[in-house]
Structures are given as structure tokens and as C-alpha cells.
Amino acid sequence: MTPSTPSPLAEIEADLAGRVAAAARDRTPLRLCGGGSQAALCRSDSGAPLDLTVLQGIIAYEPSELVITVGAGTPLTVVADALAARGQMLPFEPRLAEGRATVGGAVAAQRGGPRRWTAGAVRDFLLGLVLIDGRGQRLRFGGQVIKNVAGFDVTRLQAGAWGSLGIITEVSIKVLPLPLLERTLQFELDQAQALHQINAWAGQPLPLSASSWEHGCLRVRLSGVAAAVDLASRVMGGEALDDRTAAAHWAGLRERCHPFFSAGGTLWRLALRPTAAVLELPGSVLWEWGGGQRWLRSDAPVEQVRRAAAAAGGHAELHAGGPAGTPVFHPLAAPLDGLHRRIKAVFDPAGILNPGTPDYL
């Protein structure tokens, strides 16, 4: 599709833009609603709900271009099925939330599932999008091509901005071929040994596509052509998991329905230097992405968790529980705090889009 082609979403976009412009005039807060799969981290419980699931449909898909363009309200399952029919996939392995998770929600709030470790995050595959800003203006950034350095990268800026900088209405994503073969290996290792081993392997040319550790058990998924997966299996050793158990394990992590996530209490997500030592914090840990994403169930004081994350080159997000009023996101220090608020004001001067989210603003 070229920029001059009228978008099939044009009418819906015009309607949304009109409503945003009116809300901006009246300073009425709007709560952007996709499939509702990320409600835990979204603190915008006030404001008039704006249903974005109306932005439906695959707008353009050309497998040989490795690009799909879709309405932001389209369920990820619809996109994943269309891609799978042509032997392709969303490379970041997003959470599907039983069909509720939408493309726009994945861009606004997700970082990706197990394959994010080696394939890249949602933002790495974003090529372009259409945005309705807080004034009700329809803006187009990026495009449907892989290389594009015209203008500031407003497209990737939307990834993880939780809709605070605009309503994403259309998204173009780079896709990749499905792997020909996947195999999961399992190893009995304590946490320190597992962290060392997984990072040693990640420094070798092995077809790694996912990893997790909990309760003395390291699991590693290999993806690629059969010869490469076979060779890597021989190099790495371990015990091969049967396909059904393996698929259920990675789906459990992707969907966060693995028992670790439903145990109750305070749940933190820490994004750290993958080689950071075992955290000296009370509680239990499950990690993914070679040790880069660590889930921590702990009653440790908030400040202690955030200090530990910063010391390990990263940050901590509160995903469940915690003392009332604890910020979800890692607070920002000067000059970043002011800079973030100025960026917010560029896109949403009236402060009507998802006010309160993210809570560092």
C-alpha cells in the first residue's frame, strides 16, 4: 500500500480523531482500551473508555516483503494465523491472551515472549504506524520498508509508551519465517551455574531461541534447520523434552499462565545485565532470556528491589501486589523525568490520553 492509497480504517480513524479533539478541548481524560490483556500495569482506571478493538483487519500482507500491515485492534491470534498459513511468524512471540491481546496493545505494552531473547523485542520489528495524537491529528511515521531513517523514530518511541503518546491505529511489522525445527533441552543446574552456562552458550554460534530457569532446571529451546539443531544438541548435551511438554512450557511463559505467575504475593519483573549474579533478595525467581528477564516473587522492600536492579544495569517493574501506592515503573531521575514530561506534552498537551500511565510521567 502506498501513502496515497486510502486506508480502509479511514472512517474509524476520523471518528476517533474527532472524539480525541473534542476530549482535548474539554480536557476529558480518555482511557484507551484494546483487548484488556495488560490491565495489571495500566493505572488509568479513570477516563472515558475508548474502544480500539474496532480497528480491525489485515490491511496488507506480502510474504516476500516480510511485512504485514494491520489495524491496531486486530487480535494477535488473527495475525499469527495469517502468517503461519504462509510459513511466517511474529518474531517476538507475543502473549496472545486467548485471542484478547491486540496488535496495538502489544506495541503499547508488550516486550515480547520467549523468542524475544535472541530474535528481538516488539520495537525491533516495528516499521511504521499511524497515530492519532492528543490533539486529534492523524500522523503517519515510518513505513512498510525495513530501512528508513527519514525523521525521528517516533514509531519505536510508541513501543512501551502505553498509549500515553497517541492512539496507534495501524501498524506495519517485519515478520520472519517460521523455524523448520524446534527442540527443547533440559539441564539440572543451580541458578548460578545456569546463568553462567546459558551466557557461555549465547556467546557461541548456536541456534538458541528461548531459555528459562526455575527450581534447579534450565530449559533451552533451539530453532533452525535440522542439521544445526542436531549439532547444537550434541554440543550442549542435556535431556530432550518431548514436543508437547516443551510447547506447553514455552506457552506457559509466553502467556504467563505458568504456575509461578499465579502463586500470589508481590511479583516483580527485573530487566538486568544477563550475566548479573544471583540476586541477593528473599523470595523465589524464575528467569528467561538468558538471565536478562528475571521474575521475582518477593516481599523485599521496594527500594531494595529497585536498588538491586539498578546495580545490575537494569530496572524493576511491579507486576502484581506490593504496598499500596508503589509505582509500577522504575522512577526516573533528572534530567530524564522532565524530558519524559516534555515529550508527553509534544504528543498530548492536554494530558488526556491514559492519564497516570505510565506512572513515571
Added chain:
Amino acid sequence: MRESDTFPRVSDADLFAALRSVLPEEAVLTEAQARRTYESDGLSAYRQSPRVVVLPADEQQVQAVLAACHRLGVPVVARGHGTGLSGGALPLADGVLMSMARLNRIVAIDAHARTARVQPGVRNLAISEAAAPHSLYYAPDPSSQIACSIGGNVAENSGGVHCLKYGLTVHNLLRVRGLLADGSPFEAGGEGPDGPGFDLLALLTGSEGLLAVITEITVRLLPKPRTVQALLAAFDDVERAGQAVAAIIAAGIIPAGLEMMDGPATRAAEAYVHANYPVDAEALLICESDGTAEEVADEVARMRALLEAAGATEIRYSRDEAERLKFWAGRKSAFPAVGRLSPDYYCIDGTIPRRTLGEVLRWMYARSREVGVDVVNVFHAGDGNLHPLLLFDASKPGEFERTELFANDILRKCVEVGGTITGEHGVGVEKIDAMCGQFAAPELETFHGLKHAFDAAGLLNPGKAVPTLHRCAELGRMHVHHGELPHPDLPRF
């Protein structure tokens, strides 16, 4: 953005004294001859001597220069190694040119975490050289990687011939340390898979020095593939070669490299480096596969079958590393090779959806005949990034102007078919007018708003990358009256 007369002009004496109070004497260059060394980057058609050149050696000195310039209201253009191709580092007559070349230290390599922490003046290739003992490397490899700086790569979001598989600069950064225009330090990204707050790392990458000055960069290193092999495929028709590229990707293969040269480019490269290219071909594809020996053997066999089915007239394998490098030698020297065909050439950098390649090339050859400017094409075929080289003679009156008009036609065509005016070289000063065709006023206003959020005084590399609305409106009017772009001797920054 900043108009040139916004600031009360501080005297040279006061400015130089302020800079000398924070830098060693030899790090402030005011002599005309010394300043002239910095008058252009890789786009030498644009030249401007800066008011003064400074050579800070560490972050503290960079910070002091920024603070002084902020206080005095003097614009600053940061420059890496000056290999940029869009005039992004073109100095301002009334501004400070700040070379980052002395910040050239590889601070740390963490082999276990696969990261390198480096200063912005480190050369791209030097990172891979330093990582080589650990069997790691830094993936983005712009053609100028021997010379270009990683700081410049961040400013331009540089690509290279392997980015279909390994991504651009933005995909290979973890964290940057930088300074805002007033000298306040900040970090974006993190050592982990993501950072806190908005994705400022992505916003800064490719921002052409308009938002901040980067003082330290942490990049991701990758394990070096064990085996690399290249295939050379000749076609008697460029469209058939384009279809072969589509067939390879549709078959689920992401080659490490996928490059195309048209007939004229192939013949120019062959005459220059004697790579033993088939000179009667109308298009030449170089397909590279990397990985374990098993992966490469499998992928090369599948690619060969697809190339044959697509009608390749000849296919060759690289039998060893020397031959692989020979396959690449022609492609990598395409620019100097073309330089021998013509006194001057103008390199264009647009991206198109791959499926439109045939249409765009047919249009380009026809237009070339119409305007009387020869064109030679090299193409990052895997990711749709087209580099037409327009041949001209600057000593002949009117040739540069005609060439520039043709260049702008090509960029308009790229946008028209759903592509973009720059895939990897950036906007700089060169494509600032073409930005008016790619973006509408509200989008340009958003860019200006972001610039203002970072740099309210408009002191960092002002006038580049994003045109003022006024400028676009003027161009628009002139389009209506004359149907062509204005004469290039109009003020451009």
C-alpha cells in the same frame, strides 16, 4: 527550528576565550586553514568552514563545551569521522564544530555478557577487531566501516550489507550515555534487554545530532558465525533478478547478505577490481549464507535451486574465504569504480518495497535518457535499499543542477511506490527538501516538538534533518509556479 538570527551574536574573542577556559589550547582551532579541514563530511558538494573547531578528549570536556555554548547561545555541530553522506556534519558558519574523534577509547569488553562499552570516536571496525579474540563481533557493517565512527553510526542509524538478518544500528545498541544541549548528563537503554521509561534509545538513534551529544555507547556483540559462503548469480534481466530475491525470501530464507548490481555497475566494478564478474549480465546477485557448516550447506543448496528456477544464467559458489572476499570486492568498491567512469557522481539512498524494483528501475532508466544523466544501480536487495549513482561533470555548467533535480525525482518516486527518501544515509542537509514530500505538516511539527523537548534553545545541529514548515510551504509554492525544485543557490540551512 532555529533561524540563524535568533541569537545575539557573541564576539569571536568572547567565544574563543570561553572555549579555551575549558579546553587545552591545542584543542581549540581558530585558524582558517585548520578549520577548513572540517568544512565538509562525505557529501563534499556542500562546504562551509565552521567559526571554530574544538577537540574535546573526554566527557567532561564535551560537557564544558556544551555548557559554555548554551550560555552564549552558540550552535554546536558534533562530528564523528566525517564519512556521512548527507551533510549531517556540515558545519555552521556561526557555530562550533565539535569533533568527537579524541573520544576514541574502547572502555570495556564484557565477553561473557557479549557487550562492548566504547566512546563515540571509536571506529566501527575497531569494535569487531577488539572483540575478535572472544570470537565475537559487532554486526552492523556500513561500507565505510574502516573509517566511520560508532558515534556517527548512532547519529545516522547506519545499516550495512548484512542488516536484513542482523539489523541496523538501532537493533544492536543496549545503552547510550549522552548530554543534553545544556550539558546535563543522562542515560538511555540499559545493560539488560530493555531500559526504564520511553524508548529514548530508539529516538536518539538516527536523530542526526539534533537531540543530544552521545558520549558513551554500549553495543551488543554477536558470536562470529563458523562458516560463511557466498553465491554469485547472473541474470540477463534485472526484473528476473528481483523475482529471484522475492523467491528466496518467500521460501523462508533470510540470507546474511543479499545484494544486487545492475549491468553498468557490474561492468564498472569488474573494470576496477577484476573480481571476474560476468560482464554480459544485466543484473548480478550476491547471496551470502552464514552459520554452522550444516546450516550453510543446507541454505546454499536451497538458494541455488531457487536461483536456477528464477532463470539465473550463471551461478558460482565461493570455494574459500579468498574467493568470497573477491565476490564482495566488486560490490564494496562499486562507488570508487563508478568514480572512474565519470568526473563526479551523486549517490542516492532511497528505499522501495522490493516488489516495485522492476517498475522503479524501468522508470529510472527512461528518466535517465530523458534528462541526459547516466545512472548506475547498486541495491541492498534484501531490504529494498536502492543506491542509484548519478554520473555528472561538475565542471560543466548546469550538470550538477540537472543531476540534483533527477535525484529529487528519484526520491519522489521512492515515496510514491510506498518507500522512503533515505534508507541509511540520513537527511542531513541533502534531503531536507525531500522531507517535505514524505511528511505532512503535523508530522513535521511533531519532529520540531521533540527537538524542542530535548533542546529548547535549538543549539544542537540546527537546520538539519527536519525542514521548517515555512521552507516546505515555500517549496510547495514554487512547485505550483514552476513545476520543479528551486535553484540550489538559495540558502539551504
